[in-house]
Amino acid sequence: MNLSSLKTPLTAVAVAAVALTLVACGKKGGDDAQVIKIGHVGPTSGAIAHLGKDNENGAKMAIEELNAAGIKIGDKAVKFELLAEDDAADPKQGTAAAQKLVDAKVQGVIGHLNSGTTIPASQLYNAAGIPQISPSATNPKYTRQGYAGAFRVVADDVHLGGTLGKYAVETLKGKNIAVIDDRTAYGQGVAEEFEKAVKAAGGNLVGHEFTTDKASDFNAILTTLKGKKPDVVFFGGMDAVAGPMLKQMKQLGINAKFMGGDGICTSELAKLAAEGMSDENVFCAEAGGVEGEQKAGMDKFRADFKAKFNADVQVYAPYVYDAVKVMAQAMVTAGSSDPAKYLPALKAINYKGVTGNIAFDEKGDIKNGALTLYTYKGGKREQIAVVR
Known part of the structure; x- marks a missing residue:
């Protein structure tokens, strides 16, 4: 709605009331879709910025595909919005980024990349009741803190x-x-x-x-x-x-x-x-890996990623991509983007992603997690084997 185009002028109070109504309905301008905010945190500055950007691009790709698919949650049209933060792989900056997402009232978080930032940030998300899926943090402590909303999609x-x-x-x-x-x-x-x-x-x-x-x-x-x-x-x-x-x-x-x-x-x-x-x-x-018929899906993802971002997948982008899709699927199953309402569906998820089948155990760890062993030849990674 363009308030300045109205023929009959509104009082300041009326203008404020209309604006508040639009915000309360989760609308943006003339867009009737309910906005669902998903946070992502990774080191997009510093020595491993190439890995953080890889992760963030995986999240962007998933969000764009979800919006293009016209997904409904509880019979309501929704629009997913990515709130991306940089933690520079630093624990203090990681908790500051986490607090920004908590204050923004995101409905879920994908991240962080490093265990050293994921673990302290998880305390803030847990206190706020916001589910968190890490695509890459492998330290066992992360999912052994007893937090109901802490998950990971890779082996530890x-x-x-x-x-x-x-x-x-x-x-x-x-x-x-x-x-x-x-x-x-x-x-x-x-x-x-x-x-x-x-x-x-x-x-x-x-x-x-x-x-x-x-x-x-x-x-x-x-x-x-x-x-x-x-x-x-x-x-x-x-x-x-x-x-x-x-x-x-x-x-x-x-x-x-x-x-x-x-x-x-x-x-x-x-x-x-x-x-x-x-x-x-x-x-x-x-920490992950696909084989057999699942390899075709991963190959397609890598080709699509390269075409979109003009960059090869580093490591974790496919896991971020799957984590976003898993969180969205839990919301669809629950018919709600309210963290308290979709969390049970997230715990019970059974999702076939590009990185393989995703289901969580009682701690929030991926069940039957795979590992892929590699060596390097001619300056390129070469797969040796997938082991479980």
């Missing part, structure tokens, strides 16, 4: 680190295995689970060194490890740190196999590592 570090630890000993035949972690909730968590699995498989751990998620000089810790003659080095952290680390390992003449979790398992790693990477020298696992 117990599965991720455990699988990689076993692989290092049994497949790569590692004799002397060293570990480095960046002290974040993610890096420390996945490194600890890796160590447990190495020990359980009878492997020999020769050292554990520490860095940060913002470091770029690793000569001191790498020199310490070089003296222990490792044939496998595992890094718990992200690709922005792993790339320079690989370069410096080569400069120091450390010829060990390099391993990491989904934080390093990106298409960007080969660029970041450059001459520090050689064929079949880097092994990693992505």
Whole structure:
């Protein structure tokens, strides 16, 4: 409604009343659709901004498709609106972003990307009664806080680190295995689970060194490890740190196999590592994976994503995309976008997405979560196997 076009002037009180009526009905201008606000948070600035943008684009793609489909919830036309926030992979900025979404009264949140931001932010969403689905946080603590509305669509570090630890000993035949972690909730968590699995498989751990998620000089810790003659080095952290680390390992003449979790398992790693990477020298696992007939759906998603954003999928965009669709489906099933009303439907969801079948256990973890093992050849990721 254009209030200035009315032939009969309205009083200020009447104008305010009309505006309030439009807001109360959840309408925008002449749009009769009820607006449903979905929040998304990821690091769209800083060293891993390429991963945060990847996630945000996955959310945008899902929101656009939902709106194009003309979905109704409880027989009412709806329009989904994405409220995107940047947490820069920083816990303090993460909680500030979470508070903004709580204040905006979003009906649900997809995020955050990192465990270190997801866990503190989850306390705010839980207190506000807002369901949260993380597409990528793998630290087990996230879903073990007892929060009714906390979910994730990928396997956790117990599965991720455990699988990689076993692989290092049994497949790569590692004799002397060293570990480095960046002290974040993610890096420390996945490194600890890796160590447990190495020990359980009878492997020999020769050292554990520490860095940060913002470091770029690793000569001191790498020199310490070089003296222990490792044939496998595992890094718990992200690709922005792993790339320079690989370069410096080569400069120091450390010829060990390099391993990491989904934080390093990106298409960007080969660029970041450059001459520090050689064929079949880097092994990693992505928390998720499809095989068989499901692979066609993922291939189509990647092609559509490339056409839309002129960028390859990094890691998590498909999981963000599915998480948005899962949340919307729960609202449709419940006939309501009220978090308290659609939460039971979210808990009971059974959704076939591009990343596979999505259903949650009593903690909010994905049931029968998959992992995909990769190596790199010719500067590109190459799938080894999908394991569950």
